[in-house]
Amino acid sequence: MRKYSEIAADIERKRAAGDLRPGQKLPSVREAAETYGCSISTVMRAYAELEKRHAIYSIPQSGYYMVGEEEEDTVADDGSIDFASSSPDLNVFPYRDFQHCLNKAIDTYKYQLFTYGDPRGLGALRETLVNHLADDQVFVKAKQIAVTSGIQQALHTLAKMPYPNGRPAILVEQPSYNLFLRFLEAEGLPARSIARTATKIDLLQLEELFRGGEIKCFYTMSRHHNPLGTSFGVREKKAIARLAAKYDVYVLEDDYMGDLGDRQGFDPIFAYDRSGHVVYLKSFSKMIFPGLRIGAVVLPESLEGSFHAYNQLNGAALLSQAALDIYIKNGMYERHRDKIYRQYEARIETLHEALKKHNDAGLLKVADVRSGLYTTFSMPHTVNLERVVERLKRRGVLVASGKAFYLSDYLAREKFLRISISRARPERIHEGVQAILEEVKRGIHA
Structure with missing residues (x-):
């Protein structure tokens, strides 16, 4: 066995024996070289190997640390089958790893945390996001990025502020993100609608609608649409970018779940924008935990002044921004993303297996979604949707009615349940699907 492999194996043995604890700092490269009687380059190779295995992580100007163990299931099961919640699974939250990053953030950014800081966000995080976003073919400069207290803050600002085209209306898909729709209605902002189905x-x-002259911006989720779960193909993305440039309409691309898609051939609309008409929005809440409340907005130069003038709310907490910066830099974010991607993909596969078994008569029409969080179960129009939801709730099966994802005055609503797999326990998915089918059949004959 080569020397660097011996060092790596020794460190992993010490971790297994409890001699090295999660979050504990490892000896410096120089100290380890003296301990193991080898060169500094050999230790660096051993540490690099351990980083590849996600056994340790590095923090610039600080050193190397042990990664926390995989989280065990610790959340009590209340007996329900939850297909309604859109929050990440409590059992895969990276509590321990992120706690380490918070501690390191205090040490690394201790002086910056006690100032008001840049209203655009922590400079170090925005620089880190330049590289992070490039993985999704979003190539930007740090000055184009604004860090906000969640994506909702950014959406509220983008909806209310004026645009260079001087137009008043916001175009939204039907169905669409329910909280944004409720905000538009509460603020009395002019909204126009366009239907979107699971297929087109x-x-x-x-x-x-773009040509009509009233649309200032178009809000869309090109990947992992909420509630549909489906994504646009390359043809649609290119067409939207082209139409935005042709008719001077800005596109608000909410890519809140882009990290959970196939990493190959899954580019956002922004990647096809050549005219500076796409605003790219990214959330970290669905990937790590909702309480983090950090979003990132990539702004075209033409909108920077207006956005910052109207964005009067406080930005994300500096400590959270600093911790996220470290979390991304040391590879923990990528590790966590890959972990939950695999888990959610397996749950969706189990969902399709359950449908194949129990929906043999084709009573439910199901979107062909293979990654992300959501899909939809469309049902016959003769079924009372709200009654089905209530009966399922009494049986301990929680689902979300599609009614909430439309503007109140939109009449051409589809009848569906939004199904989320983020908190659905894999071993109970078959039971939940069977219960849904039983209640839909009951609704048809009621």
């Missing part, structure tokens, strides 16, 4: 959006109608 009408690009000819979209062009007509």
Whole structure:
């Protein structure tokens, strides 16, 4: 066995024996070289090997630390089958790793944390996000990025502020993100609608609406749509970017779940934008935990001044920004993303297996979604949707009615349940799907 492999094996043995604890700092490279009687380059190779295995992580100007063990299931099961919640699974929250990053953030950024800071966000985090976003073909400069207290803060600002095209209306898909729709209604902001189904959006109608002259911006989720769960293909993304440039309409691309998609050939609309008409929004709440409340907005130069003038709310807490910066830099974010991607992908596969077994008569029409959090179960129009939801709740099966994902005055609503797999226990998915089918059949014959 080579010397660097012996060093790596020794460190892993000490971790297994409890001599090295999660979060504990390892000896410096120089100290380890003296201990193991080898060169500094040999120790660096051993540490690099351990980093590849996600056994340790590094923090610039600080050193190397042990990674926390995989989280064990610690959340009590209340007996329900939860297909409604959109929050990440409590059992895969990276509590321990992020706690280490918070501690290191205090040490690394101790002086910056006691100032008001840049209203655009922590400079170090914005620089880190430049590289992070590049993995999704979002190539930007740090000055284009604004860090906000969650994506909702950014959406509220983008909805209310004026645009260079001088137009008043916001175009939204139907169905769409329910909290944004409720905000538009509460603020009385002018909104127009375009239907989107699990399989398509009408690009000819979209062009007509863009051409009409009233649309200042178009809010869309190109990947892992909420509630549909589906994503646009390359054709739709290119067309939207082209139409935005042609008719001077800005696209608000909410890529809140882009990290849970296939890493190959899954680019956002922003990647096809050549005219500076796409605003790219990214959330970290669904990936790590909702309480983090950090979002990132990539702004075209033409919107920077207006956005910062209207964005009067406080930005994300500096300590959270600093911790996220470290979390991404040391590879923990990528490690956690890959972990939950695998878990959620397996749950969706189990969901499709359950449908194949129990939905043999084709009573439910199901979107062909293979990654992300959501899919939809469409049902016959004769079924009372709210009654099905209530009966399922009494049986301990929680689902979300599709009614909430439309503007109140939109009449052409589809009848569906939004199904989320983030908190659905894999061993109970078959039971939950069977219960849904039983209640839908009961609704047809009621």
